[in-house]
Amino acid sequence: xxxxxxxxxxxxxxxxxxxxxxxxxxxxxxxxxxxxxxxxxxxxxxxxxxxxxxxxxxxxxxxxxxxxxxxxxxxxxxxxxxxxxxxxxxxxxxxxxxxxxxxxxxxxxxxxxxxxxxxxxxxxxxxxxxxxxxxxxxxxxxxxxxxxxxxxxxxxxxxxxxxxxxxxxxxxxxxxxxxxxxxxxxxxxxxxxxxxxxxxxxxxx
Amino acid sequence: xxxxxxxxxxxxxxxxxxxxxxxxxxxxxxxxxxxxxxxxxxxxxxxxxxxxxxxxxxxxxxxxxxxxxxxxxxxxxxxxxxxxxxxxxxxxxxxxxxxxxxxxxxxxxxxxxxxxxxxxxxxxxxxxxxxxxxxxxxxxxxxxxxxxxxxxxxxxxxxxxxxxxxxxxxxxxxxxxxxxxxxxxxxxxxxxxxxxxxxxxxxxxxxxxxxxxxxxxxxxxxxxxxx
Amino acid sequence: xxxxxxxxxxxxxxxxxxxxxxxxxxxxxxxxxxxxxxxxxxxxxxxxxxxxxxxxxxxxxxxxxxxxxxxxxxxxxxxxxxxxxxxxxxxxxxxxxxxxxxxxxxxxxxxxxxxxxxxxxxxxxxxxxxxxxxxxxxxxxxxxxxxxxxxxxxxxxxxxxxxxxxxxxxxxxxxxxxxxxxxxxxxxxxxxxxxxxxxxxxxxxxxxxxxxxxxxxxxxxxxxxx
Numbered sequence: 001x002x003x004x005x006x007x008x009x010x011x012x013x014x015x016x017x018x019x020x021x022x023x024x025x026x027x028x029x030x031x032x033x034x035x036x037x038x039x040x041x042x043x044x045x046x047x048x049x050x051x052x053x054x055x056x057x058x059x060x061x062x063x064x065x066x067x068x069x070x071x072x073x074x075x076x077x078x079x080x081x082x083x084x085x086x087x088x089x090x091x092x093x094x095x096x097x098x099x100x101x102x103x104x105x106x107x108x109x110x111x112x113x114x115x116x117x118x119x120x121x122x123x124x125x126x127x128x129x130x131x132x133x134x135x136x137x138x139x140x141x142x143x144x145x146x147x148x149x150x151x152x153x154x155x156x157x158x159x160x161x162x163x164x165x166x167x168x169x170x171x172x173x174x175x176x177x178x179x180x181x182x183x184x185x186x187x188x189x190x191x192x193x194x195x196x197x198x199x200x201x202x203x204x205x
Numbered sequence: 206x207x208x209x210x211x212x213x214x215x216x217x218x219x220x221x222x223x224x225x226x227x228x229x230x231x232x233x234x235x236x237x238x239x240x241x242x243x244x245x246x247x248x249x250x251x252x253x254x255x256x257x258x259x260x261x262x263x264x265x266x267x268x269x270x271x272x273x274x275x276x277x278x279x280x281x282x283x284x285x286x287x288x289x290x291x292x293x294x295x296x297x298x299x300x301x302x303x304x305x306x307x308x309x310x311x312x313x314x315x316x317x318x319x320x321x322x323x324x325x326x327x328x329x330x331x332x333x334x335x336x337x338x339x340x341x342x343x344x345x346x347x348x349x350x351x352x353x354x355x356x357x358x359x360x361x362x363x364x365x366x367x368x369x370x371x372x373x374x375x376x377x378x379x380x381x382x383x384x385x386x387x388x389x390x391x392x393x394x395x396x397x398x399x400x401x402x403x404x405x406x407x408x409x410x411x412x413x414x415x416x417x418x419x420x421x422x423x424x425x426x427x428x429x430x431x432x
Numbered sequence: 433x434x435x436x437x438x439x440x441x442x443x444x445x446x447x448x449x450x451x452x453x454x455x456x457x458x459x460x461x462x463x464x465x466x467x468x469x470x471x472x473x474x475x476x477x478x479x480x481x482x483x484x485x486x487x488x489x490x491x492x493x494x495x496x497x498x499x500x501x502x503x504x505x506x507x508x509x510x511x512x513x514x515x516x517x518x519x520x521x522x523x524x525x526x527x528x529x530x531x532x533x534x535x536x537x538x539x540x541x542x543x544x545x546x547x548x549x550x551x552x553x554x555x556x557x558x559x560x561x562x563x564x565x566x567x568x569x570x571x572x573x574x575x576x577x578x579x580x581x582x583x584x585x586x587x588x589x590x591x592x593x594x595x596x597x598x599x600x601x602x603x604x605x606x607x608x609x610x611x612x613x614x615x616x617x618x619x620x621x622x623x624x625x626x627x628x629x630x631x632x633x634x635x636x637x638x639x640x641x642x643x644x645x646x647x648x649x650x651x652x653x654x655x656x657x658x
Contacts, residue, residue: 013567015654052296052431054500054569071431072300080297086290090227102219103299103307105211145294358581362574366564376561379554380581383588407592414588421584425577428497432570 003027008058031184033197040204042187079151081142089131100145116144135162157187220307238278242323245270250330263333264392279356280373282308283364301427312353336398347411348388355380358422361429387411442631449624456621468532471525477632478522485515490583493576505572510643516555543593544603554582
């Protein structure tokens, strides 16, 4: 079984300490909300967990049945939606979906693309260039890309950023549909989103 | 490293194709590179217009044009991804090696597009012509592979820095020194019309340089990319 | 403290002896004034230390990437800093010698001058990159990668440079050993030279050790205070 261990993690940018001694473990079905004010290091913690930043101290281990996984092995099983992650403005929504699926090793059919777009409420807009999308539509497309990956580790940084009411509903549907089989990590400072996860990890104290 | 139902080569080509499609739609890098090449070429044409420089000088001038034009555009492959925020999506979407070779192929395509335009202009404007086209072809082929092969990882390094454009040239120059020296020697021979014995040594060095730099970049790329 | 004293005494010995003994060069073979050749006692050890520092920083860069231990980054950057300092010293002493004997401070057809020029550019590029990266962990990784790439490209340069500057080199090559590898120096000259070599190396090691300890204290206090 997949498992994530965050062990005594600390990050420092020069003299500035972002956080220290962060500890938690998650298995599929479990969820955690990383909460804290702006600048408390929520996004930094997510990057450290993904392995795209080097911790000052401590470590992050993804393991499967006790076997530690290499970056490329758990990367395939991980999806992220974040304000720091963007999609290609010079490609259409469909081209984005097709590209990300292909470089990840999957051929995705047109029906699958259509159903993904419908799931995030972007039906009929798949042929438009992403540069012409509104920020809410872009956020929806990010969910479609994350869903296409069929990931067991779902990381959401500010999950409902830029979304309207129907978008927020679509997101909570997605989260509920994935909750049982996924490790869910949500970084947020919205009070009502704390409830999306069972546990909390408070930063910035 | 095949995985899923798409093989490794198709993944690499998907990255290159994506960049080429984007490039055709936005003309982000090619315009800068071509304009830079044209400007340098014009300046050189004016400068040498009054007198006729030797073939040796011509060979050096040719590579100065290519070097500086390449410096203005090759870093874009990663800077663009980093600045638009798509780098993070790409890092999660595929293995570092796929990205590296995809970007390397795109930079190569960019360089060959540049050469195809610069070579005829150089010949017309500077009224010179290689005496040995085969040697000239060798120089361009191996030179371009080396330029792209050695600087793709530098582009990835520079894309994380707070200053990017100027830094790319500063970091690339010491790395490209051996390449430029060897390739200019072959080009000299091409302009003067030598025999293969003259260029055997720089050819060997150039082939070794291209292979070593690409393998080295491939080995080190993950350290840079996973940041 | 004892090291500081020893280095001081040995350095004084070298400086005094370099000027009171006869010039290391046989006056019959000189190009310029024979006294200029005394610079050899300083220039060669400085070049040697610059090379040593360069190799050390390559080694520590590789070790850093293997272990991700920040201590290796501190070692690599300290070696590079001192390497830059000694490379500048060697360039200056070399230039003075060049001016006095060959009439020019700088000569592009001299392979060693070109090499040290490239070495200075490499150091410059290394520090330019470091100053453009705010995150220390990222800075350590990326500059280590760059160091390794530079080292490999320097190996290619060693092969290619003699090709373009094949025969015409005025730089004395037989000042320490002759072509068959035998020592060319007489007793006094060799005593001063090897003392100088040792004392410059000791000076480098002493400053290097001091900087590392200083950095470590600084790092430790950062971790404790905030």
